[in-house]
Amino acid sequence: MPSMTYREAGRLAVQEAMRADPTVWCVGEDLGRGGVFGQYAGLEAEFGTDRICSAPISEAAIMGAAVGAAMAGTRPIVEMRFADFALCAIDELVNQAAKARYMFGGQSKVPITVREPMGMWRSSAAQHSQSLESWYTHIPGLVVVAPSTPADNYGLLSAAIEADDPVVYMEHKNLWDVSGEVNSGEIIPLGKARIARSGTDVTIVSWSAQLHTALDATKILSREGIEAEVIDLRSLWPWDEEAVAKSLSKTGRLIVCHEAVSVSGFGAEILATISERHFGLLKRPPIRLAAPRIPISYAPNLEDEVRVTADDIAQAARRID
């Protein structure tokens, strides 16, 4: 199996999709030089400036034009540069992309893949660090994906580009350099979770970069005789309720951890759903671990205040036992 980075895996998914389908094209700022994180490196040379379209700094036009181009028969991959900047295009995403198919009675789908690099990444402060995935899960019409590994970034991005729905595809900025095995052709269905580690004592649900922290915590716990099962949700909408319930039928204990703010974070939805529909599986009250409701700071020690650490997760696992 070839090893590549999370960044290269995303690039491979785009490259293969563009080779296979001439209607797939990419649009966003600085794509010609490879994108701000190098995730489009070399693609302009292969596909030209029409299909690797370097856009003005006009997020609303990037998103809005993609909506129109999708309704007119192409399949745009939209690059938002930072998830935070997608807020300049929220009408285009929420009122237009997510609603067009429904409002027009199914006359058109809007097959766009919106890449929104998310999360904390080196002292980037309050406007370049947010994790807003739960916002999008609230919007009917959108699919929301947050991959944690190179294999997933390849397989899920491939699936997102193939999908006829608008997909908010959130890569984590701190994962670009993470390496792992990736097999070309292994497309991962959207909405299916992955058991990242098997265990019997407690179920830890996470996604994106926080998943790796959860796996770190299991090493601490394992030394103490606690075997945690870690579920990588991979997609937030739809999310794999069945996989979580199945794990809980074994462990009876649920911890959800995520990098986003706790209040109205996606952990709230998971805990509510499990409490409503699978209450009988729970042997202990479930726990959410997430950021306090404060903006993300610049200074490293202030920034760290919002992080959920492996120690925090381990402590929660001991508490729930």
Next chain:
Amino acid sequence: MVKTNLDVGRLSERFRMMLRIRAFEEFAIRAADEKLVLGAIHPSIGQEACATGICAALRKDDFLLSTHRGHGHTLAKGADATAMMRELFGREGGICGGKGGSMHIADFSVGMLGANGVVAANINIAAGAAHAAKLMGQDKISVCIFGDGAINRGPFLEGLNWAAAFKLPVLFVCEDNEWASTTRSKDVTGGDSPGKRAEALGIAAEQVDGNDVMAVEDATTRLVAAIRAGGGPRLLHAVTYRLLGHTSVDKAAYRPDGEADKKWTNCPISRASTLLTGAGMSQTELDSFRSNAFDEMQAAFDDAKASPWPNTVNAYADVQDIGALQPLDT
């Protein structure tokens, strides 16, 4: 004086389209008054020459994107009046299955990619539809109609710049009816005109009397030819007037007394009628055009009124493919 070069055949066709739009909206207003149309409707009475003249200059496969005041544009692009009326009534067989209503009316089969409930939102979307046509090597163009209020929203800048930067086949039409909702546009707008703004972005612009249907068609034809020839985007500033209020229930009491009365004398339908009479068309013939339009829309009204509500399960249809709810999931 009769214009010597008046194309009577063409004008009478345009006249009939304007009458259809007028009759459609008069029935829509009646339906709103009778609580048969439940949501807001935004009549374009007085602006029929814009819809008619613009669409007359387009091909069926050209894209058209409209506004919340879009009944006329949609009809003129070729949508079926009965399916439209059912949509306004929210009934089965509505052009959007009863899920959009007046403000989201669309007919993709005639290239009409939708009215929009968000002012100016279609400017970027229209640029994108043109972008797709260019990418796929098609020679169709995209036309975006928006109001005078839209030029103060961000998409006007972003979308026009986009179309200019990528030299896209788009015709932007500012259908200027003087009123942005219930505020006079010139009181809240800087600069001289939408055309000046377009020109600042490198887009050639023209102004036209938006109540002269032939002038609108001729200007559009000229601009469309330049665009289709690869000349990049153009802007047409069509100056018209909204004879009624912002919505069908708005009495427009904020307007100075007499303003609308005076503007009624410039109604595009009256003007066309005068020209046709001057060209020798008989009153009987003109009346028959009116009654044909009336009868068509009366039939659409009756049909919509008799149509059933959509099946409730349709509330769950066409949300998305992946992660869609089934009706029982709720």
